[in-house]
Amino acid sequence: MFGLNTGFGFNSESDLSLSRRQLMQAAALVGVALAPLPSFGASASDTELVPFKINVPQADLDDLKLRLARTRWPERETVSDASQGAQLDKIKALVEYWRTAYDWRRLEARLNGYPQFKTEIDGLGIHFLHIRSKHEDALPLIMTHGWPGSIVEFLEVIEPLTDPAAHGGKAEDAFHVVLPSIPGHGFSDKPAEKGWNRTRIAHAWNTLMHRLGYDSYVAQGGDWGSVITTEMGLLRVNGLRAMHVNLPFVFPNPFRPIRHQKNRSRSIR
Known part of the structure; x- marks a missing residue:
């Protein structure tokens, strides 16, 4: 699995000569060398994908x-x-x-203009948009919104991602886009129990992608979506080949403070 963060450091399009598609293909080669962990949740044959329309009373x-x-x-x-x-x-x-x-009603109609579904994963109904590119070889991409937030955050990028040629890009950079609503957000069910943390959601997203028939895919997230996407990478969920976050989270080495404390003690003596 290959990770890319453009929140800091370099920009994937200006500093590299690779297209998005080529970059993800290179990432897939890296991912093949990593032994993935098993996927989580029900298999595709266990739960159906139910078409969904928004109609607020x-x-x-x-x-x-x-x-x-x-x-x-x-x-x-x-x-x-x-x-x-x-x-x-x-x-x-x-x-x-x-x-x-x-x-x-205007936003409701706009959302209903895209294919929407609900499916049960680990006992919870998950709402998501699934927009397939007209390019059959497009790369599957799951994008996770933040908190507080919703899939509305991604509405402006759906067309450029699924049909880049119509927006000044190349057809080879097209994506099949999957936009799930985090549990308790939008039209996904609200958990009735504790435990729907980033790890459980990361596994659920992997189950969703496999349920849609995507055995190999990439992931993107921002804000709380960055946390979930990063967790997917740390877990090396089966099928994830690359990830991108625009809000990086860096955790210190828990042993480093101890080592520094020892050095400080020696310097005092």
Whole structure:
């Protein structure tokens, strides 16, 4: 498995002569040398993929607008800048836009314009978008959103990823895109028990990709999605060939402080 982080350091497209496709192919060769751990959860034959459409009841939208209209506001901050936090005038303007101008149905229709599904993994219903490229040899890619966040974060990149030729890129750089909603987010089920941590979600995402028929794929994540994607790499889940995160997490060597403490003690003596 090959990891790439463009949050710091080099940029994969400006500093390397490889295309995205070539880079991932090279990563796959590295991944072959690594012995993967077994996949987790039910097999593809155990659980079906159920087509899904979003249809929020109008009563829920009306109730939201009513609650926004009844907001009890605190007193205004005592300064003219944002040093005491979000400014009351700006929050009021935001809520007023949300109540009177924001068009949920427009976003709902946009989301419903893409193939959506739910499938049960490890006892939980997982909602996801699955947009296949028209290029059959496209590379499967699973992308994980952050917290607080949702798959809406990725709507602007779906077309460039699935059809790069239409956006100034090359057909060989196309991806089949899978966008799951983290448990408890969007339209995925909310866990009723403890334990749905990054490790469990990482295994669930691997199960999802195999259930979709992708035996070899790559992963990307940002914010909390970076944590989940990094965990997939650390676990070396079966089939993952490369990963990219835009929020790197670096953990210190637990033994290094002890060694430094010993050196410090010797220097004092």
